[in-house]
Amino acid sequence: MAESVQEVKQQAKKSMEKALEALQRHFARVRTGRASLALLDGIRVEYYGTPTPLNQVASLSIPEPRLIAIQPWDKSVIPAIEKAILQSELDLNPTNDGNVVRVPIPKLTEERRKELVKVVRGMAEEARVAVRNARREANSELDRLQKEKAISEDDQRRMKDEIQKLTDEYVAKVDQVLKQKEAEIMEV
Template sequence: MSSLQKARQRMESAIEALRRDFQSVRTGKANPALLDSVRVEAYGNLMPLNQVGTVSAPEPRMLTIQPWDKTQIKAIEKALRESDLGLNPSNDGNLVRIPIPALTEDRRREFVKMLHKMAEEARVAVRQVRKDANDEVKARQKDDGLSEDDIRREQGDVQKLTDQYVAKVEEMVKAKEAEVMEV
């Protein structure tokens, strides 16, 4: 596998990590991925919420959790209240309902700042891959006797790849920011 292919794979994984991070950011719409960070005290362990019940979004502003074990409803409610998501769950004995309140303007701006921070971390990860790939090319100059022209060409290819992935990060953050700011 060439250093360019390795760099492409690592940059792609940075984009995937950013995509997962963005899913956890709350927008005005209900999204089951919003609750991925919630851990529930169940059977003596802290477990991800999606391992103690089915999370769904039956309406645009409502999430529901159908626990597999009805005795876990109180633990699920407690975990949701203690999470930093600002949600207020209620239950009817069988189902936990979580209304998703509309975001205030200040809260939207906080989320946008958080998105920009996540995007910057992804850009840094992509640039780190570029540095590693360029170091590998320089090492091959010593080991394989690559010419200066070959090195410049390969480093140029790595830079083009880096520019593509940084542009992808920019597109993703613009789209998510528009989604968060949408009223």
């Protein structure tokens, strides 16, 4: 009996944690004014007819704060790497010297910074919704357990309070991550 109540809380916490982790992964792909390897995470390169993650055909490094260097293991893949980066929605212009593809990270305009802030706020709202959905699922599970007389009304009420505290905690974490990302974006 007590196990199932704790399981409900653990499941809610796990769902909320996943929402926060997903938000952080999405934020890592948002381009700020500085180089980050996470920026290129979603890029797939056509390699012998197969879309392959960029980090599986080349080594990536950041030699300067505003430059990503891509050293392919097979030089014949350089045009495919450049094409994949150009086709991504990152607005980056790669160049190569025959051995290394260099991706300079341009400074963001004030207008672009404001657009990105709106984008990250939208992502944060999606994460908050996911956290609230986890709360709703946990509460409906508690209602079901109470209806089946597996738990008392007092236990149900106490657990709902705990789940609400958990929800508040994760919404605050989402807000904190958002605040950091906004500051990073607006930093000139």
